[in-house]
Amino acid sequence: MENKYVEMDLNEEINSDKTENRFLEFWKLFRRKKPALYSLYFILLLLVLVVAGQYITPFDHSEPNYSNILSSPSWPHVFGTDEYGRDVLSRVIAGTKIALTVSISAVLIGAIAGTILGLVSGFFGKWIDKAIMRFCDILFAFPDLILAIGIVAILGPGLQNVIIAIAFFSVPSFARIVRSSTLEVKELLFVESAKSMGASKRRIVFKHIFPETIPVIIVYFTMNVGTAILSAASLSFLGLGAELSSPDWGAMLSMGRDYIGTSFHIVFFPGLMIFLTVLAFNILGDGLRDVLDPKTRD
Amino acid sequence: MEQLLKVSNLQTGFKNDREIQKVLHGIDLEVNKGEIVGLVGESGSGKSVTSLSIMQLLHGTPGKVLAGEINYKGVDLLSLKESEMRKYRGKELSMIFQEPMTSLNPVVKIGKQLTEIIMLHLKYSKKKAQGHAISMLESVGIPRAKDIMESYPHELSGGMLQRVMIAMQISCYPSLLIADEPTTALDVTIQAQILNLLKEIQETSNMGVLFITHDLGVVSEICDRVIVMYAGRIVEELSVDRLFEDASHPYTKGLIKSIPIIGQNKKKLFSIPGTVPSPRNMPKGCKFAPRCEFAMDICWQKEPALLDSNYGKSRCWLEAEDKEEAYDSKYSYRS
Amino acid sequence: MLQFTIKRLLSLLPLLLVVSFVVFMFIHFIPGDPARLMAGQDASLEEIEDARNALGLNDPILVQYTTYLSSLLQLELGESYRSGIPVIDLISDRIGPSLILTFLSILWALVIGILIGIISAVFRDKLPDRLGMLTAVSGISLPNFWLGLVCIQIFSVQLGWLPTGGVNDGLKSYILPSFALGAGIMAMIARFTRSSLVQTLKQDYIRTGRSKGLSSQSIIYGHALKNSLIPVITVAGLQFGFLLGGSVVVETVFSFPGLGQLLIDSISYRDYPVVQALILFFSVQFILVNLFVDILYSLFNPKIRYD
Numbered sequence: 001m002e003n004k005y006v007e008m009d010l011n012e013e014i015n016s017d018k019t020e021n022r023f024l025e026f027w028k029l030f031r032r033k034k035p036a037l038y039s040l041y042f043i044l045l046l047l048v049l050v051v052a053g054q055y056i057t058p059f060d061h062s063e064p065n066y067s068n069i070l071s072s073p074s075w076p077h078v079f080g081t082d083e084y085g086r087d088v089l090s091r092v093i094a095g096t097k098i099a100l101t102v103s104i105s106a107v108l109i110g111a112i113a114g115t116i117l118g119l120v121s122g123f124f125g126k127w128i129d130k131a132i133m134r135f136c137d138i139l140f141a142f143p144d145l146i147l148a149i150g151i152v153a154i155l156g157p158g159l160q161n162v163i164i165a166i167a168f169f170s171v172p173s174f175a176r177i178v179r180s181s182t183l184e185v186k187e188l189l190f191v192e193s194a195k196s197m198g199a200s201k202r203r204i205v206f207k208h209i210f211p212e213t214i215p216v217i218i219v220y221f222t223m224n225v226g227t228a229i230l231s232a233a234s235l236s237f238l239g240l241g242a243e244l245s246s247p248d249w250g251a252m253l254s255m256g257r258d259y260i261g262t263s264f265h266i267v268f269f270p271g272l273m274i275f276l277t278v279l280a281f282n283i284l285g286d287g288l289r290d291v292l293d294p295k296t297r298d
Numbered sequence: 299m300e301q302l303l304k305v306s307n308l309q310t311g312f313k314n315d316r317e318i319q320k321v322l323h324g325i326d327l328e329v330n331k332g333e334i335v336g337l338v339g340e341s342g343s344g345k346s347v348t349s350l351s352i353m354q355l356l357h358g359t360p361g362k363v364l365a366g367e368i369n370y371k372g373v374d375l376l377s378l379k380e381s382e383m384r385k386y387r388g389k390e391l392s393m394i395f396q397e398p399m400t401s402l403n404p405v406v407k408i409g410k411q412l413t414e415i416i417m418l419h420l421k422y423s424k425k426k427a428q429g430h431a432i433s434m435l436e437s438v439g440i441p442r443a444k445d446i447m448e449s450y451p452h453e454l455s456g457g458m459l460q461r462v463m464i465a466m467q468i469s470c471y472p473s474l475l476i477a478d479e480p481t482t483a484l485d486v487t488i489q490a491q492i493l494n495l496l497k498e499i500q501e502t503s504n505m506g507v508l509f510i511t512h513d514l515g516v517v518s519e520i521c522d523r524v525i526v527m528y529a530g531r532i533v534e535e536l537s538v539d540r541l542f543e544d545a546s547h548p549y550t551k552g553l554i555k556s557i558p559i560i561g562q563n564k565k566k567l568f569s570i571p572g573t574v575p576s577p578r579n580m581p582k583g584c585k586f587a588p589r590c591e592f593a594m595d596i597c598w599q600k601e602p603a604l605l606d607s608n609y610g611k612s613r614c615w616l617e618a619e620d621k622e623e624a625y626d627s628k629y630s631y632r633s
Numbered sequence: 634m635l636q637f638t639i640k641r642l643l644s645l646l647p648l649l650l651v652v653s654f655v656v657f658m659f660i661h662f663i664p665g666d667p668a669r670l671m672a673g674q675d676a677s678l679e680e681i682e683d684a685r686n687a688l689g690l691n692d693p694i695l696v697q698y699t700t701y702l703s704s705l706l707q708l709e710l711g712e713s714y715r716s717g718i719p720v721i722d723l724i725s726d727r728i729g730p731s732l733i734l735t736f737l738s739i740l741w742a743l744v745i746g747i748l749i750g751i752i753s754a755v756f757r758d759k760l761p762d763r764l765g766m767l768t769a770v771s772g773i774s775l776p777n778f779w780l781g782l783v784c785i786q787i788f789s790v791q792l793g794w795l796p797t798g799g800v801n802d803g804l805k806s807y808i809l810p811s812f813a814l815g816a817g818i819m820a821m822i823a824r825f826t827r828s829s830l831v832q833t834l835k836q837d838y839i840r841t842g843r844s845k846g847l848s849s850q851s852i853i854y855g856h857a858l859k860n861s862l863i864p865v866i867t868v869a870g871l872q873f874g875f876l877l878g879g880s881v882v883v884e885t886v887f888s889f890p891g892l893g894q895l896l897i898d899s900i901s902y903r904d905y906p907v908v909q910a911l912i913l914f915f916s917v918q919f920i921l922v923n924l925f926v927d928i929l930y931s932l933f934n935p936k937i938r939y940d
Contacts, residue, residue, distance in 0.1 A: 137648065138648070138651050138652065138655065141648055141651075141652050141916055141919065141920055142652070142874075142912070142915075142916045142919070143873075143874030143875065143877040143878045143915055143916070143919050144874060144875065144878055145875075145877075145878025145879065145881065145882075146874075146877060146878050146881070146912060146915045146916065148878075149878075149881065149896065149897075149900070149912075150659065150908070150912045152900075153663075153900045153905075153908050154659065154662045154663050154664075156664075226773075226774065230774075230776055233776055233778075234776070234777075234778065234878075234882045237776075237778050237882060237885070238881065238882060238885060238897050239897070239901065240897075240900065250776075250778075253776075253778060253779060253782065257782055257886070260782060260785060260786055260790065261786075261790045264786045264790075267779070267782050268783070268786075271776060271778075271779030271782065271783070272779075274776045274779060275771075275774055275775055275776060275779065278773075278774035278775075278776070279770065279771060279774035281774075282770050282773055282774050283770060286770065353844060355840055355843055355844055357843065358834060358835065358839070358840070381848075384846045384847075384848060385846065386846070387843065387844055387845065387846035388844060388845035388846035388847075389846060392844065393844045395837065395840070395841065395844075397837055400836065400837040400838065401837045401838055401840070401841045402838055402841065403838040403841075403842070403856050403860065404838070404860070404935070405859050405860050405863070405933070405934065405935060406855070406856060406859070414845070414847070414851075414855065415845040415846070415847075418845070418846060418847065418851075419846060450935040452935070463841075466845070467844070467845075
């Protein structure tokens with residue numbers, strides 16, 4: 001298994017057309033994971049909503065209608081209306097954009113920073129490695145959400161600061177995971193041979209080591225987006241994130257909880273949407289892990 | 299001689315993805331009371347699968363017995379339900395494994411691992427079982443047996459652990475012991491001690507022993523009879539007394555040549571060129587033909603049958619060259 | 634054993650120092666002038682200067698840190714800007730319910746999580762496994778505040794069985810909050826227990842157990858479980874941080890008079906001494922729980938203990 005892996009990469013060096021084969025091979029395996037496949041479809045659908053949501057929502061998500069407040073789900077307001085008479089379905093769709101942009105950009109920032117730290121740490125070792133790992137230990141000493149709350153407390157509420165806070169606590173886990181796979185890859189033959197052929201360090205790191213860590217990063221990225229959506233929604237729910245009047249899922253729950261006894265639908269649907277979205281990312285992450293990183297599968 | 303175990307036409311396969319890959323192609327062997335039978339072959343020859351099939355310990359592996367009969371004292375073990383088979387394991391047939399370090403549970407005290415089997419099969423009280431366990435440990439030459447009962451496996455050396463393992467597996471007086479490379483993982487000096495111990499136990503208890511090894515040297519020291527396996531088939535069987543003079547199969551001869559002789563400092567040890575073919579790339583005729591220096595045309599065409607030779611049985615065209623019946627229809631349709 | 638504990642405790646000291654330093658620096662990162670915040674909106678320049686001196690803000694950072702550390706050790710955490718009550722009093726008033734809540738959450742999460750994990754591993758790839766793992770992945774994906782609200786809607790509003798919040802109904806008040814708080818961690822424990830047990834069942838000593846004629850039950854309960862639960866303890870410890878973060882949210886949902894809600898209230902009133910103290914408290918609690926887990930781990934794992 002391990003050997004085959006090495007062989008494959010040696011071939012890749014010689015013939016870069018193999019990259020396509022590698023993707024096809026991945027897709028062949030992934031396609032069999034039905035739950036993960038459907039999760040991927042669901043996420044793609046959400047991405048369509050992010051781009052085209054504003055054109056297909058039945059109503060304007062921010063337009064109040066005081067003659068029709070807190071009405072239960074019925075036609076044409078399929079998810080009902082909120083305390084200002086705004087259409088909940090339209091707001092949930094509009095919220096997709098906020099949820100996905102916030103979480104994906106936060107994890108992306110965290111992943112980039114963490115990957116660089118992990119590569120540097122794993123490749124150079126010695127004191128740099130020690131320093132980076134100590135830094136991660138310190139970040140790990142704070143519970144994620146508490147750290148995020150602390151950062152937002154300093155920077156003030158708002159989505160931009162939520163992104164910074166989530167990116168911040170994503171860094172150490174990416175750094176660790178990339179570091180450990182860097183260490184593994186470093187031992188493999190082809191890096192040794194690249195070294196002996198006199199390739200520069202930067203070239204070795206980016207041309208040889210980084211590509212090998214990509215599968216692990218993809219798996220981790222997917223799973224972390226799920227967590228990030230939950231964290232962002234939590235912060236918004238606590239009033240530390242999105243404007244409470246905006247169609248953010250967490251903010252909708254925060255506003256809606258006062259009407260819970262009479263109009264449960266205004267908290268039910270946004271919450272359900274958070275749940276389904278996070279579930280999709282988690283199941284997709286599990287499926288990707290099974291295919292891309294089979295070692296860690298039970 | 300009283301027959302203990304008779305395995306006939308045992309076929310075991312491994313399930314991968316969608317197909318079943320056969321790894322044992324009809325094994326026939328017997329073990330009598332008071333006899334040590336050596337089962338010899340390189341890794342990949344199927345000797346461990348044979349032992350696990352007999353014990354029906356393929357559970358948790360992709361392996362599955364496909365056909366055959368495993369007759370133990372007149373009972374076909376393959377026809378037993380798992381709950382009935384359990385009463386045989388550890389009581390009638392016991393097994394010791396290659397890696398003593400990993401074959402004992404690291405977080406359970408040695409005493410418990412011993413008394414557990416004793417209480418299960420001999421129905422002793424806890425106290426009586428402990429006494430029995432201590433005397434078993436003493437009988438395999440473990441000093442301070444009482445203290446060892448309270449120890450965890452990692453506190454003992456590999457040789458000690460293999461003694462513990464032996465004590466455990468013979469504690470319920472089994473009639474048949476299967477030893478799967480019991481000395482391979484141990485130091486050379488310890489190997490001899492464990493072999494002597496096994497021989498001694500076998501002589502006093504009159505057990506039958508199926509001794510699995512890749513080392514013909516070990517076989518010549520303790521076994522009475524030897525069965526040589528290659529690529530999931532038996533290729534030769536004969537009495538150990540005749541092994542060095544009368545082995546007829548080129549594979550067996552090759553194995554004999556590769557025994558290191560103590561005191562004789564050859565620079566390079568002989569080894570048979572090549573490796574055991576994988577189940578996916580089996581040659582059509584004799585499975586050993588690609589590595590055999592005597593391979594003839596017929597060897598590539600047809601697989602020979604296991605036929606009586608001068609002092610045993612052999613599966614080789616050299617032996618059976620002109621015997622028409624040597625052509626084994628049993629194998630002709632299997633490629 | 635004692636030696637091991639002391640050694641682990643000592644090795645934590647540097648981390649505790651750094652964490653306390655980070656939390657100490659917290660007040661310096663806040664935009665705006667802490668002295669002005671403390672002196673109040675309409676304070677004169679003189680009053681602000683007095684406050685600055687009182688806070689020691691004119692001293693070098695390291696001197697300030699030493700002062701902070703020594704007052705920490707005497708449990709002097711300053712006073713709330715908002716109410717003037719010593720922070721330590723605010724915390725000690727609310728620590729009880731919070732600790733009970735986290736304890737109950739982790740308790741049920743461990744029991745149910747381990748149970749689901751075992752069932753899934755034993756019936757690997759069969760229906761119970763699929764159901765168990767579906768429950769688990771759902772548990773990980775559920776927003777705990779939504780779960781809390783759904784529970785309130787069902788059990789408090791519609792059925793009227795349980796209170797909607799507060800802690801005035803004894804144990805009853807804890808049922809829904811600890812359910813909502815524990816669900817995520819239960820799911821993670823279930824997943825980890827399953828994979829740990831599946832791993833264990835592949836080990837050589839399990840085959841030895843079978844060769845002895847032990848039944849599947851004896852093998853799982855007598856041999857596999859202990860081995861596979863030892864790493865589960867560590868994971869539970871690491872997930873404790875998740876629980877602490879979640880408690881802030883769940884306490885808000887249930888208007889629960891605990892530390893989490895105090896934190897959120899204090900942030901909205903910019904009551905920074907309280908925020909600072911609570912962040913330190915949560916982090917130290919997290920570190921100590923993991924120390925405790927390490928000690929437990931060594932208790933169960935004979936190999937670690939002797940090394």
